[in-house]
Amino acid sequence: MKTLLQARLVNNPLGDPGLFVEFRYEKRALLIDLGxxxxxxxxxxxxxxxVFVTHTHMDHFIGFDRLLRVVFGQGKTIRLYGPVNxxxxxxxxxxxxxxxxxxxxxxSVNLEVTEVHPDRLLxxxxxxxxRFQPSNQHELSFDGKTLLDEETIKVETAILEHRVPCxxxxxxxxxxxxxxxxxxxxxxxxxxxxLSKFKQMIQENEPGEAETLEVMICDEQGRRSEHRSVExxxxxxxxxxxxxxxxxxxxxxxxxENSERIVNLVRGADRFFCESPFLAEETERARDRCHLTSExxxxxxxxxxxxxxxxxxxxxxxxxxxxxxxQEALSAYRPKSNGxxxxxx
Ligand SMILES: [Zn+2]
Ligand SMILES: [Zn+2]
Numbered sequence: 271m272k273t274l275l276q277a278r279l280v281n282n283p284l285g286d287p288g289l290f291v292e293f294r295y296e297k298r299a300l301l302i303d304l305g306x307x308x309x310x311x312x313x314x315x316x317x318x319x320x321v322f323v324t325h326t327h328m329d330h331f332i333g334f335d336r337l338l339r340v341v342f343g344q345g346k347t348i349r350l351y352g353p354v355n356x357x358x359x360x361x362x363x364x365x366x367x368x369x370x371x372x373x374x375x376x377x378s379v380n381l382e383v384t385e386v387h388p389d390r391l392l393x394x395x396x397x398x399x400x401r402f403q404p405s406n407q408h409e410l411s412f413d414g415k416t417l418l419d420e421e422t423i424k425v426e427t428a429i430l431e432h433r434v435p436c437x438x439x440x441x442x443x444x445x446x447x448x449x450x451x452x453x454x455x456x457x458x459x460x461x462x463x464x465l466s467k468f469k470q471m472i473q474e475n476e477p478g479e480a481e482t483l484e485v486m487i488c489d490e491q492g493r494r495s496e497h498r499s500v501e502x503x504x505x506x507x508x509x510x511x512x513x514x515x516x517x518x519x520x521x522x523x524x525x526x527e528n529s530e531r532i533v534n535l536v537r538g539a540d541r542f543f544c545e546s547p548f549l550a551e552e553t554e555r556a557r558d559r560c561h562l563t564s565e566x567x568x569x570x571x572x573x574x575x576x577x578x579x580x581x582x583x584x585x586x587x588x589x590x591x592x593x594x595x596x597q598e599a600l601s602a603y604r605p606k607s608n609g610x611x612x613x614x615x
Contacts, residue, residue: 273514274422274443275300277541280307283582284589286329287520289543291441292317300425302439302518307333315340320418322425323352324520325436326359334363338379342398347380351417351427353435356385357394361404369401386437388414388429415535422446423513428535430522432560438522438535443513447472453507460488468500472508477501517576520545520583523557524566529573536574544571546581549591550598564595568602579603 272294280288286305292314293299299317301307303324307315315337324330341348350360360383372378378398385392395406418425424442429435447469454461464485471477477500485498517539519532536542548556550565562570564581571579581599584592 273540274446275441275514275516277441277516277543279543279580279582280305280309283546283584283592283595284586285309286333287324287545287583288330288333289516289518290314291516300441301337303330303520304333304337305329305331307336312340316344316346318348320349320425321351322417322427322437322439323350323356324438324518325353325432325434326356327521330521331359331363334360338363341379343375343378345378347382349382349384351384351386351437353386353429353437357383357392357404357407360394360396364396364402369398372398372401375399384417386417386427386429386435387412391417426535428531430519430531431525431528432521432523436521438517438519438532440515440517440535440539442515445513446511448509448511449507450509457506458487458489459507460486460493462486468503468507471500472504477504514541515539516541516543517574518543519570521561523560524553524562524570529570532570533574536570536576539574539576541578541580542571542574542576543580543582544599545583546595546599547583547585547588549588549594550602564598565602568599568604571599571603 274294275291276294277289277291280290288303288305288307290310291300297317298319299314300320301318302322304321360381375398381396383394383396389412391410391412393408393410394404396402396404415426415428416424417427422444424444426440426442428438430438449465464483468483479501481500482497483500484495487494487496515538517536519536522528544567545562546564546567547561548563550563553563556563567581579599581596584595588595
């Protein structure tokens with residue numbers, strides 16, 4: 271079964287961190303982190319609806335200008351999410367330009383910004399037509415993890431420690447309802463609009479015993495409609511496919527409390543993108559800079575029982591040791607003795 275989301279790093283592991291996540295069946299994409307994004311062509315950037323920023327250190331936020339440049343004048347609304355002080359950071363970026371003529375352009379671009387606090391979300395909108403003066407500022411309650419909850423996906427976060435709050439993210443595809451086509455034939459059921467109605471009924475609620483649906487039958491006696499039990503159709507026809515989970519962790523320190531938060535967010539991910547700037551022997555340096563070592567990335571992946579580990583955000587001092595960084599992460603993730611799950615560097 272094909273996954274709904276397709277994720278790839280924006281740059282190679284020595285470049286600025288960032289993950290571009292495209293929807294397979296729509297012209298839509300999500301972006302985690304806004305560092306150097308020049309490798310993403312404008313056509314790709316124009317698909318971005320939501321941007322999840324981990325924190326606003328330069329290598330994670332300097333691409334804001336590039337994104338704004340590309341989407342300006344396209345009549346889009348982009349949602350941006352970030353940690354404490356994020357609204358001020360966006361305001362500061364926008365204040366760096368002169369906007370005296372923007373009110374001549376209708377619907378040029380709207381930015382809906384969400385700032386994540388442990389117990390609440392602060393919201394502000396910046397519209398080009400208002401010369402990017404903030405509007406609609408308000409506060410929402412927050413369950414501490416859910417940022418986006420749509421029909422097909424969910425995005426969760428955790429606030430991590432990097433001497434400033436830094437957000438980790440997990441994108442979760444919801445289970446998908448598929449129809450067993452062979453079974454349709456066996457039961458002489460003819461596909462038609464009733465199938466979408468049926469899927470919708472399954473999605474919305476557990477069908478009651480008495481609930482029926484008008485279906486199309488096609489057999490040797492010809493084509494006709496008949497009422498059938500929804501519960502029975504569900505038993506016969508529906509195949510539920512579990513969705514994929516993609517997790518992204520960068521710029522954070524290794525300690526028990528933080529590791530616990532990471533593992534809770536990342537647990538069971540199919541693809542885990544984890545920073546690995548330093549070598550296993552550099553624990554002191556990593557702690558001092560509030561980053562992870564390769565070995566720590568591997569240990570987190572192992573503890574969270576992820577299916578694939580991808581390490582990135584290598585320190586430029588290790589340009590010639592990238593293989594070592596990958597190998598150290600993988601051997602901590604999958605000790606040789608037990609074979610463990612498959613992994614990718
Ligand atoms: Zn940082
Ligand atoms: Zn960084």
